[in-house]
Amino acid sequence: xxxxxxxxxxxxxxxxxxxxxxxxxxxxxxxxxxxxxxxxxxxxxxxxxxxxxxxxxxxxxxxxxxxxxxxxxxxxxxxxxxxxxxxxxxxxxxxxxxxxxxxxxxxxxxxxxxxxxxxxxxxxxxxxxxxxxxxxxxxxxxxxxxxxxxxxxxxxxxxxxxxxxxxxxxxxxxxxxxxxxxxxxxxxxxxxxxxxxxxxxxxxxxxxxxxxxxxxxxxxxxxxxxxxxxxxxxxxxxxxxxxxxxxxxxxxxxxxxxxxxxxxxxxxxxxxxxxxxxxxxxxxxxxxxxxxxxxxx
Numbered sequence: 001x002x003x004x005x006x007x008x009x010x011x012x013x014x015x016x017x018x019x020x021x022x023x024x025x026x027x028x029x030x031x032x033x034x035x036x037x038x039x040x041x042x043x044x045x046x047x048x049x050x051x052x053x054x055x056x057x058x059x060x061x062x063x064x065x066x067x068x069x070x071x072x073x074x075x076x077x078x079x080x081x082x083x084x085x086x087x088x089x090x091x092x093x094x095x096x097x098x099x100x101x102x103x104x105x106x107x108x109x110x111x112x113x114x115x116x117x118x119x120x121x122x123x124x125x126x127x128x129x130x131x132x133x134x135x136x137x138x139x140x141x142x143x144x145x146x147x148x149x150x151x152x153x154x155x156x157x158x159x160x161x162x163x164x165x166x167x168x169x170x171x172x173x174x175x176x177x178x179x180x181x182x183x184x185x186x187x188x189x190x191x192x193x194x195x196x197x198x199x200x201x202x203x204x205x206x207x208x209x210x211x212x213x214x215x216x217x218x219x220x221x222x223x224x225x226x227x228x229x230x231x232x233x234x235x236x237x238x239x240x241x242x243x244x245x246x247x248x249x250x251x252x253x254x255x256x257x258x259x260x261x262x263x264x265x266x267x268x269x270x271x272x273x274x275x276x277x278x279x280x281x282x283x284x285x286x287x288x289x290x291x292x293x294x295x296x297x
Contacts, residue, residue, distance in 0.1 A: 004142035006033040009160045015039070015069040017062050017085045017092060018106075019046045022132070023075035025139045026105070028054050029165035030073075040065035040085070062086070063095030071158055072096060075105040075132075078250060079112040086116055098124040103158050105146070107131045109254055110176035110183075111261075113149060117175035126154040129175065130162070131182035135243045143167045147185070149177035183258055186251040190272040192226045193292050200234050201296035210235045230290040237297070242288030249276050 002025075011034045016027035019041040027050060031037045037056040041047040047058035059065035062085040066072045072092050076082055082104060086093050092102060102120055104113065104127070113129035120127035128150035138144040146162055146169040148155050155171040162169050172181045199222075203210045214231040217223070233239070252273040259266045275292055284291045 002029070002141045004029060004032070004165075006164055007160070009033065009035075009163075011035055012070050012161060013038075013068055014161065015059075015062075015065040015072040015092070017041075017065060017072065017074040018076040018081075019050050020075065020077075021136045022105070022139045024050060025136075025142075026073070026075060026144075026165040029142045030161070031056050033161075033164035035161065035164070038065045038069065061090040061095075062092040063090050066092040066095035066100070067097075069096070069100060071101045071103060071161055073103045073105060073162075078106070079108045082106050082108055082112065082116070087119065093120065093123055093125060096123075096125055099126070101126040101128065101154050101157055103128050103130050103162065105130050105132050107182050107186075107251055107254070108179060110149075110179040110258060113179050114176045117150065126151065126157075127175070128154050128158055129178040130158070130169075131178055132166075133182065133185050134167075138167075139165060146170065147172050147178045147181035149173055149175050149179065149181075151175075179254075180258070183251070183255045186248070187255055187266065187269050189226070189289070190248070190252060191268050192224055193230070193289055194268070194272045194275065196224070196226050196231060197234065197290075197293035197296055200231065201293055204235070204297070226290070230288070233288075234290050234293045237294075239284065239287035239291040239294075242290065244286045245276050245279050245289060245291060246285045248289045249273065249280065252276070 013036045015038045017040045027039055031054040038059050039047050039050050040059050040062050051058050117127040128148050130146050130148045132144040132146050134144040142165045144166045146166050148171045159169045211232050218227050278295055279291050
C-alpha cells in the first residue's frame, strides 16, 4: 500500500485509458488525489475492478471516457494500441472537447508522438508525450519519473495533476522529445544491466561472497540503481518480478529503429538486445530485465 502524500491541486475531471500494471495504480493515485476519474480498459472487467477499488466510473469506449475530461491520460502497450485509443470514431480524440489535453504515458515511437500531436492540433486539442521510468513499483508508490515532449502551456497544465503518481515531471523538449528521452533511459539501463551481469558472474566464478562484494562496491563509483535494487536478486537467481524482458525488447526495438533513422551508433545496445532475445528463447519472456545474467551462469 502506497503512503504517497498529495500536494493540494484543484480537483479536475480526467480520464485514464489503459489499466495494466502501470496504468491501474497511476489512475488510482489520481482518484486518491481528489480528481474525478473515468477509466477505460480493453478488458472491461479490469475497469470494473478499478471502480470497485477507487470509485469514479468506467466507460465502454475511449471516446466516452474522454467526454467532459479536461485531461485524458493513457498508458497502453505500443504505437498500435495508442492509435486504437486515440483516433477513429471510438477514439478519445472524438470525445474530447476543444482545448482538452491528451497525455500519453505509453513508451512508443517519437515519430508516432509527433503524428498524434499534429492530429490533435488539427482538432483543436493538445498532446504531450510523457513516457515514464520507475517500473511497477514506481507506479504503485507514486514515484515515477516522467519525461515530456510538447508545448509548454500544455505541460504546465498537466504537471500538477501528474504529480499525483510522480516524483518528477519534466519538459525535455518539443513533441517527441519525451519518447527520445525514454530511449536514452533504456539504452543506459541495457548497458548497465549487462555490465552488472558480467561483474556478478565473474565474482561468483572467482569464489567471492558476491552479496558482500556488492555491499562494498555499492559505496563507490560502481554504484547504480540496478546494483542497489537488482544485484542481490541476481546472485540468488530470482527474476519473477519487475520490468519484463518482453517489454525491454519492445523498448530497445524503438531505440534501434530511431538510431537507424538518426545515424546514432549503438553497438552495445544492439548486442544486449540480442542477449535479451536469448533470454526469451530460454523461456524468460516475463522475467525481470536483470535475468541477463542467466546467459552467463
